[in-house]
Amino acid sequence: MVDLDRLPDLDPATVDPDPIAQFNAWLREARETQPRWADAMVLATVGTDGNPSARAVLLRGHDVDGFRFHTNRDSHKGRELAVxxxxxxxxxxxxxxxxxxxxxxxxxxxxxxxxxxxxxxxRGSQASAWASPQSEVVAERGALDAAAAAIEARFGDDPIPRPAHWGGFLLRHTSVELWQGRTSRLHDRVRYRPAAVAEGGATELPIRTWVTERLAP
Ligand SMILES: Cc1cc2nc3c(=O)[nH]c(=O)nc-3n(C[C@H](O)[C@H](O)[C@H](O)COP(=O)(O)O)c2cc1C
Structure with missing residues (x-):
């Protein structure tokens, strides 16, 4: 079990040079303390009106290419991400x-x-994805239940195929920041930035070389 009094110092010089390797180490420790929710993340998007919106989604895979999640592409977030x-x-x-x-x-x-x-x-989640016009106003709960039941009946014993509006996204990371609380309250922050950007240039995704910097808490 993670011992909060023995967490290693968070230092730009000693974190893993690859943010995903560092993330993996932290995710492992987070799962020890909150196994049910460690993979939940808040996803923030921005609309064409400039207004931000945020909601939780589940991390469904990650590697040097980025962070994956699945959702309704016609939802509020899906429409914002399309633009x-x-x-x-x-x-x-x-x-x-x-x-x-x-x-x-x-x-x-x-x-x-x-x-x-x-x-x-x-299968129940698959039927829900078909039945729920995610982010739309619905008159009553019963309409959703009826729509899900209709989908189950429609496909019977056959596999339920993926609807065109449901699919995965990959967020290719261009910045990663770690924050670790300290009892002193002068907490630690370390940010990974693409090395090419830190040197004043442009970079191509996925980013392979990073610089780490300490940020003020
Ligand atoms: C812990 C948690 C995990 C969630 N995971 C997902 C998910 O992986 N995909 C998804 O579409 N919605 C997920 N939701 C629901 C979303 O938070 C949100 O209500 C829904 O996607 C509609 O968001 P939108 O109207 O901003 O598009 C999750 C909610 C919680 C609380």
Missing amino acids: NPKAALVFLWWGVERQVRVEGVVEHLSDAESDAYWASRP
Whole structure:
């Protein structure tokens, strides 16, 4: 179990040079203290009117290419991402007094990747994804239940295919920030920035080389 009094110091010189490797180490420790919710992250998007919106989604895979999640592409967030693919994620791991902030650019996962995740979902979740016009106003709960039941009846014993409006996204990270609470309250923050950007240039995604910097808490 993670011992909050023995967490290693968070230092730009000693964190893993790869933000995903560092994230993996932190995610492992977060799962020890909040196994049910460690993979929940808040996804922030921006509308064409410039207004931000945020909601929780589940992390469904991550690697050096980025962070994956699945949702309704016609939803509020899906429509915002279609117009403005810049987005941010926040993981809040209160059990270990840590936060991870990620910023980046979102793109669709391939049909094959979306299908593979869809096939792993329980049948009830699949029926819900068909039945729920996510983010729309619904007159009453009963209408949703009836729509889900109709989908179950329509497909009978056959597999429920992935609807065109449901699929995966990959957020390609361009910045990652770690925050670790300290008893002194002068907390630690370390940010990863693309090395090419730190040197004044442009960079291509995915980013392989990063610089780490301490930020004031
Ligand atoms: C812990 C948690 C995990 C969630 N995971 C997802 C998810 O993976 N995909 C999803 O579409 N909605 C998920 N939701 C629901 C969203 O927070 C949100 O209500 C929904 O996606 C509609 O958001 P929108 O209207 O901003 O598009 C989750 C909610 C919670 C509390």
